[in-house]
Structure formats: structure tokens, C-alpha cells
Amino acid sequence: MHSPNTTDASWPDAIHAHFRRVGIRQVGYVPDAGHSRLITLCRDDPGIADVVLTTEEEGVGLVAGAALGGERAALLMQSSGVGNCVNMFALLRNCGFGCLVLVTMRGEFGEFNPWQVPMGTITEDVLRLAGFLTYRIDTADAVDEIVGAGCDMAFDGNLQIAILLSQRLIGRKLWTR
């Protein structure tokens, strides 16, 4: 029905390489087209426990539990999933759990579905209000540097970091009837 129209299809590999570099051992996600390649890389990685979630807020608990047990975890979600997490984000801020969230954006550049717009247009503001530092990536050549910095800030700096992967980067979802 649709296929991503990426400018450089290998940017998820750069993210996965940083997961390996900083020793991320758990990755929670709700399946998402924009994250499909990264999800496959994580599922195929014997060093990473991939945890498919029924709703994104479960991932916030997963991150906290992993940290209590001495492991690093990352979350992959779509912009709509950020809205599902809002109250659970309090756990991160209240206890000082570092957290890395990679958000694929909908409801912006080239969006065909108006139902994605209300959440997509407030995603970055919601993350900031919840205590996250946010960084936006529009081009594939910026992925390595920004994700690398985000990993270090989340796990060395013990900060809540969200990286927004723009709809321009992941490719417009092509809609065919």
C-alpha cells in the first residue's frame, strides 16, 4: 500500500551502531513503518532484547525497570505515541532516569492524513513540557552526529532525550488507493 521514499535508506544503521556503541540492551517499540528497518536491526541483534509494546507508555516503565537492573534501554515510537506516554513520563523526571526516545514524525511535511496532524504538530512541545530535551533531524547526513550526542546525553548525562526524525527524513508515506 505504501513504501518509504527515503533519500538515504541506511540512516537506521547509524542509529543501531550507536545503540551498540553505548551498550543499549533493551529496545521497546510499537511497530511503525518509519522505524521498520531499525526494528529489524534490533530484532536481529542477539545483544538486544526487543520488546514489542501494546502502547508506548509501557516503554517508559521498561526503561525504568531496565535502569534499576543496570541496563540501558531505548524507545522507538511514532509521534502519535508520545501522546500516549504523557503521565508515565513523570516516572523519568521524578526519579531521574535517563531516557532516549527516537520519534518518527507524522502530521507534518507532506502528510496526507489529517488525523495525524493534531498530535504531530504538538509532539515536540509535549516532549519539552514533560522534561525532555528535543533534537530534530531533517537529513540523513545528520543522523550519526545527533543520535551519537543524544545517546551520550541520555546515558552519561542522565537526561531525557527525544530525537525527532522528521517526515522529510523518513520519507513521505505514499498513499495509493
Add this chain to the structure above:
Amino acid sequence: MAPAMITRRDLVRRLLVDRGDLLIVSGLGSATWDVAAAGDHPLNFYLWGAMGGSAMIGLGLALARPDRRVAVITGDGDMLMGIGSLATIGVKAPKNLAIVVLDNAHYGETGMQPSHTQAGVDLVAVARACRFRDARAIARIDEAAEIRALLHNGEGPIFISAPIKPEDTPRVLPLRDGHAIKQRFIAALSSSAQA
């Protein structure tokens, strides 16, 4: 004659007797007060909020520490809010994770409004359908010793529903500072791993 209903403090105290190095996550509200009343311990991660999150914290911890036993002790309201977590846990099927739901069929912290379990929603059946290896309800306090043994040695994921008397118990308040609860837990876990 119907057996006397289980009282929550008595049950949790029996489950945590000689707890050794069991790792505990307690759900917000009464379950946290019950775990604190059984004896404060650095390997208790007390939730005062994040409703719906206790089971997933248990999963992250169980995956991170497959060498240790993890028990989530929570209420029916918290479990209902995080009911999808049961499906998520069923996929990963951690052998070292158990969830104990203290089911008073009410939202106790907010004025004892009836919960879904009071209408017959069956959390044990949900857990079983979500591939929990052992999912059961208990009916009598003298089953506590068997459940305690399951927390330490049973093959998970384990789900226990304990129907408890809907009573107002005195609050026993543990540490409230989230950073302190977290740091104390991590320090105790990392030092006990070296022992």
C-alpha cells in the same frame, strides 16, 4: 461456611517473610503501603504514581537481571490500567518475573469506587490468555506459603490474584523521593551482585 477473606497486610507480610534478595516493585497506593509495612528494604522500588506502570517496570528489571527474582506487588486498579502489559510480558515470557495483584475490587485511594473486577472481569483469565506460565487465584491465607515459594522458585511468568478484604488500613509511608528510592535500589542491587 465461606473462608474468612484474606487481609492485605497479613498476606504481603507472609509473602515477604525471609525475602532474601527478592527484588520488589510495588504499585502505587495501598500496595506500596503494604510492602512498606512488611519491612522497608533497599530492594523495594516503591511507586507513588505512574499508575499502570508497575508490571512493565518489573519486566524491564527481570530482563536486565535474569539471575534474580522479581516480584511486582500491586492492586487491581494499577493492573487494569496496565492490562496491555500482560500481553507484552507474555511475548517475552521472563522466567524470573511474578505479579501479585491484591484485588479488593475497589479503587481504594479515591473513595472505594468499584473496580472492573467487582463486575467479574477476570484478571487471571487475561493473564492465562496472555501466555503466563502459571496464572491462578488464591482464596485462603494459608496458601501464602506456597505463593511465597513460587515468588522465589517458580518458573515464570507467574500471575497471582489474591482477593482481599476491602478495608481501610493505616498508611505506612516509605521513602517518597523518587531519586532516593531509585539510587538506593541500584546501589543495593549492584553491591549484592558482588557479594
